[in-house]
Amino acid sequence: MTAPTTTNPAAPDPDPGEVPGPRSTVLLRRRSRLSAALLFTPGQLALATTVAVVACLLLGVTGFLAGNGQSAALHDAQRDAAQLVGTQELRNDLVSADATATNAFLVGGLEPTEARERYEASLSEAAQAVPSLAATARGAGEAADLATVSDSVQRYAGLVESARANNRQGFPVGAAYLDQASAALRDEVLPTIDEVAVSTSQRVDADMGSVSLAQALLLFVLLALVALGAVQLWLARRTHRVLNTGLAAASVALLVGGVVTVAAVLGGNGVARSVASGPYAATVATSEALSLATDAKSMESFTLIKRGSGADFEESYQTSVAAARVLLDEAEDAMSGNDVGARVPGPAEPLAEWDAKHAEIRELDDGGRWDDAVEAATATGDGSAGAAFAAFSDRAHEDVEATSKEAVDRLGSAATTTQAAAWIALVLGVAGAVAAAAGMNVRLKEYR
Template sequence: MTAPLTTTNPGAPEPGLAAGTGAAPAPTTPGGRFSAGLATTPGRLALATTVAVVACLLLGVTGFLAGNGQSAALRDAQGDAAQLVGTQELRNDLVSADATATNAFLVGGLEPAEARDRYENSLSEAAQAVPSLAATARGEGEAADLAAVSDAVQRYAGLVESARANNRQGFPVGAAYLDQASSALRDEVLPTIDEVAVSTSQRVDADMGSVSLAQALLLLVLLSLVALGAVQLWLARRTHRVLNTGLAAASVALLVGGVFASAAVLGGNGVARSVASGPYAATVATSEALSLATDAKSMESFTLIKRGSGEEFEESYQTSVAGARELLGEAEQATAGGDSGAEPVALLEAWDEKHTEIRELDDGGDWDGAVAAATSRGDDSAGAAFTAFSDRAHAEVEATSKDAFDRLGSAATTAQVAAWIALVLGVAGAVAAAAGMNVRLKEYR
């Protein structure tokens, strides 16, 4: 039986082969579809639209992160600087109380009511400052350290009261109690406060460093502007149309947002640097100088209390005054050599001259005259000279610290506002860019 014949068309492709190729059709892949899409003008327009929208959003987000991050760093610097100043003021209150107590001890019997009031006010301010400083402490262990300071201050106050009670009755043991109280203050309380101050100062430095880090994000802001400009240039060449309303609006939005964000971030960094080297540095230096000078005032009294055996206290006095003089010089430089730094230095020198007169009386054998000069509150006395210096130094600390806090706070607010402006304009630019590119895409549909 003969097999049936099949009719074939010599020109037809074999089954399973692509016509005219003699090979099976290549499978379609995502990469292939993407490449094929880019080969067409609508595909390229869609890609350009994506680039423009992403560029706008990138600027908005990076501008927001840069401004918001810098604002937070400035707020942290402001808070930690206030914490440091408060810690130094706590130290000043305590050494002031001690200086008043030792000076009043020289009078013998019942000390003057004015001296007693100054002592109690200084101790009361210190006692009130400890809980608030502990509540706002951010460093590890600082709250516990300040709590220990509170307990030690109470012991110090108890020893001072014992010294006063014995001194009123003329018992020599009163001097021993006063010496013990002062030693407890300098061996237990002040070193702990200094440790807290050091850790807080390190945080302020770290905060100031964080302020400058936000500038790195400005590179992305610049990249966004460049990307959007490249899209507009490509579109103008492709379509032979110079202006696209949507892209023009997006460009304006991005330019304004970029300028706001850049100006705020760069300006905030400049403020942080100028504050750190200016009013903040002056505040810290003046406060430390006041603390050293007040401690020297205590040493002046102890030199007389020891009656001929107080050489080490006089040496401590000279060391403290020299340190205070140097710090006030630094404060003068930080305030650009203005009168704010020169006047405290002059007042410190005036008090030191009065101290020299006291030492000349004591070294000349007139101990009673030296005590009278050290405890006098007359207008031309050593006490009045020290009060003038102390009041002026306190005023300088208050003025420079307020200047520093206000400038940091203003810069933080500006950075925060610029962050939201950048974000809003970035989103608005993305919408405008998408709308403008969509007009060109419709021409190919």
């Protein structure tokens, strides 16, 4: 009698050539069917249809992302550039108020009404600007810094009022109060504003860099156009028909969408670069030059207030004016050939005229004619140092206003253009996908 067969648990694994399990069998069958389908025209047409539709959607999505992303970066640059200009204007208002206060202090007794009005106007503009800048600041740190500026400005104004009251009565302690006020401004307020300006400037640079990043997505736009062109070429060779209405419509849609996207994105990047090196750079340089020159005006007054012991203030004056001249040259170079810069003469010439008047004031003071020097420093009539400085300040403010407006307007216009291009690319991409699917479906029906 034959013994029953038993299974050996130590038997070797099945040979690789044996029939696979159920799951592997399903996968193999699917792969076989797909490979077999691609050997025939209907399967190839289905694959070509998928490629054409994906290419259209790829262009639409990447075009939208590129345009929308660049538009957001341009808007950020526009906002941050305006914030930086506002911060610099705040600094200029405070320095202008200090320069007016110190210059009026030289008169002795009750300061001129015009000087008092200029001081109050500058201080009021600064006080109104702080809450607005704090509200639009990006980050709690900047808002907190600007809040401390508001408190310090109130302290500064109180010290100036004490100096003014003592000076009106002829008390020497008034000069000490004025020193404290100026020190509070330069040690507490201006450094904080400068820190905010630096961080804002860094954000503007980062925004400008983000604008150029959108160009990387244009490679996918080009890839989509190539893919659709390859499908159309393959179809023409396979079917021996030159024109497929659906694919032709999809090609037109993608071509238009691609051209619009590329033109808008490259144009937006060009605008950002030209603004950064042109009106924006000129705005920053002119505003900084105005701040330095206005600070030098304060140093001029302090040199006279100290009556023979103001050598340090005179040295600070010379340093500030020299730096202001360099900045104005940079601003002029940035706006060379620009219509905005050509509308009115720049502030460099009146700055030179005021510096020449300052040299005359120093000559009078160094020659022992202190009263004459004070009179020359506080005069505001035609041909005076005050008139020369006012002309410089007015022209600098005009330049800052014109160039900052141009920078903000151009960035805003570019942002709007790229945003519109983003939606055009998306709509045309989807429309192209529908047209491509419809056109390829006509060929598929011929094999059913």
